[in-house]
Amino acid sequence: MARIQLITIAINILFIAYISRLIIKGKLREEYAIVWCICTFVLILFSFWRGGLDVMSKLFGVFEPPNLVFTGFIFIILVYLLHLSVVSSKAQHSITRLTQELAILKEKMEKAEEEKHIGN
Structure with a gap:
């Protein structure tokens, strides 16, 4: 080896x-x-x-084995970036929703405290 x-x-x-x-x-x-x-x-x-890279490049019809490596990894990177974009979009949506819910809860607490002070 x-x-x-x-x-x-x-x-x-x-x-x-x-x-x-x-x-x-x-x-x-x-x-x-x-x-x-x-x-x-x-x-x-x-x-x-x-010899695996030569076999795989012949199987896919690529003339130069290093081109298969670059093409394969570029494809994998693009798919992975798409996946990360989807995850990021979901996280952004969740953060926006949580922020809105937090603002609503904060407003309710402030109203409850006002009513408590007015009641005394």
């Missing part, structure tokens, strides 16, 4: 361990970790299977 393969495999295993540590500490949610784990396992697969 070539030195670069061993280095790549070791780095990927360390990266998986780091992702696991972030999940355990609660700093990374599982739904986001899945994408990182899948990408890392794909890199580990191609680290062991040296």
